[in-house]
Amino acid sequence: MENAEKQKSEERVETPNLKGTLLSVLLLGVFIIVSWFGVFALFLSR
């Protein structure tokens, strides 16, 4: 019983709300992709 309780609380802590984090890293990813293809386009155009 006690164990189950403890496990439950652990699970709660282990899946924190990271929505802001996800959005931040995805924005970072988009920045990388846009910049990379920008220079790639420059390479193709030259």
Add this chain to the structure above:
Amino acid sequence: MIATKLGISKSDSKLTMAFIYVAFISLFIGGLMGLLQTLVRSGSLSLPWGITYYQVLTVHGVILGLVLTTFFIIGFQYALMAKTVGISKKQRLYAWLSFIVMLIGTVMAAVMVLLGKASVLYTFYAPLQAHPIFYFGLALVIIGSWIACFVNFRQLYVWKKTHKDEKSPLLAFMVVINMVLWFIATLGVAAAVIVQFIPWSLGYAETINVLVSRTLFWYFGHPLVYFWLLPAYMAWYAIIPKIIGGKIFSDSLARLSFVLFLLFSIPVGFHHQLTEPGIDPTWKFIQVVLTFMVIIPSLMTAFSMFAMFEITGRRKGFRGLFGWFKHLPWKDVRFFAPMVGMLAFIPAGTGGIINASHQLNNVIHNTMWVTGHFHLTVATTVLLTFFGISYWLIPHLTGRKLTKKINNLGLIQTVIWAVGMTIMSGSMHISGLLGAPRRSAFSEYGGTAQASDWIGYQIAQAVGGTILFIGILLMVYIFLQLTFFAPKGQEEFPIAEEEVNAQPTPLFLENWKLWIGITIGLILFAYTIPFIDIILHAPTGSEPFAWPIGNS
């Protein structure tokens, strides 16, 4: 059994401070040289007394890229090790030996540069030939740093013996990873300097194999940048959480990312040699793929940082998608400076991915873009984090306090740096895309329209460079305050803890034999065949050229 006492004693303070003195003196001299360069290149200054632009450039690169970084890192790492696993009397003696050997080497190289006998820039490419003492100096710096490696290895080993079933402290683990990385990487440049350059500069060897020397240099040159970066990551992963009132996001992931850096930051040097005629393009591409592998631990780090911030913020009760971000301790310079460094790593890392992208390298190779790139990586991300560390480490070592006033000066310093660097590095990136070459004194290139466009950006660089120099003066002032004048007191040495109920760190992460084995395996895979190729199909060697750099 007497366990070594943990924490920073008076003698430990002296040791680390010795390294930090050298680092800040270097910052001042190197920064001044940087200012001169941007002014010369904007066409608004010519150097007096026969000093050349390239001499100034050599001082700037060597003293900031090699001296400041290496001394700060090794000094900081000694402090981390003393704090987390302890240091014995004998180890401290060897640590001093490392300092002295490195310092002698630095002075030897510096004197040759100042005499104009070694204007070869910090990459010292053959067959340009500097004075032999310059190469001996470099060799001593490397050898001194090896002593530091073995002191750190020994420290963790001794700790482990008395803590059999415990995992090593996170920071000690990270320091040892960084020093293993450094040791393996410097073997390459040491081989070039000791086996190739020294005998050749003394005249014992008539010729030098240029491509071999470059390949050995870049075998070292890329892990060098990770040797700079990893101490910043140490602070991000294991110190910043404490400063913002949070916990380590994940001990295992932090260790895993460091392991990945060890594995993949060495077998990738060809991405600096992509436009060289003598290397097989297929092997270049293979190393490009390996380079992309080393991006993954940085992606992991980005997530860990944001997550650490978000969890801490939410725990403090800040809601919404970005409430946690708004409420970070922006007014605490110990957080603010490294945070600006982290943000700078977004464009810095992106630029790095572009640089390493095989044929895309043609667009930017040896242009000002590259200069702009590493002024974001090492001179912003890494340096601002080192400043962020200094704000608490120096007073901790000198028994003083980081006062509110100094804290606020630090905030201003960080803003000045961010503004100056945005202007300077931004215009470097743009002029690079337009074709402006790096490492060049002022020139109108026969008066072409392109060259006059570049000059416009070079003026912007001088403006940014001037702002940055003001930032350096302020930082040196802060350093002097923290070292000699701030009120006596106790400043915290912030080391973050794990969550109480954190998942246990898997043991395999500390299997050194495994990781070093894979590292060597990857290096052999990436280099053996192309290196043999380079040697077997080598043209006749190059005789020394001393006159082009004015060394004759």
Add this chain to the structure above:
Amino acid sequence: MHLHKFEKVWLIFGTGSLLLFLLVIGVGAFYKGTHPSSHLETIDLKNIESHEAFQPDNLGVTQVKEDQYIVNFVASAFNYDFGVDDNGKPLKKIRIPKGSTVLFQATTKDVIHGYQVAGTNVNMMLEPGYISRYETVMDETGEFTIVCNEYCGLGHHQMFASVEVYE
């Protein structure tokens, strides 16, 4: 080792992007042949004229076909030798008609040099004992600055020339 769900999403997205970049440059390099300059061809440093391309008469611009040109040159501190113009003066401005395919072919007599035609993808290292080549199509008119972009000594910034692409 436990990974947060979102971290998995991020790592898949991130590694996926890296793979996409590799795919794009891989196809370019191996299918279209847009490798950076790497021709693995050596030359006798003491006697570069042993190679036909670098004999004085063959330096400079040579038309091979209707719209195909070869530009041979020799770099040395601090000069690019493109041969001489019609008046016997050192050639410093190369002229190429728009739309031509140009193969640049070079070596160095002394130290390492760079060679970039600013505003194009022509960017290569010139190293003692090796021949560097890069082929490109010049389809934009204008004057393009040729610069040495690898430090070669105190006169490094005085090492330049230009290409004019005309209609």
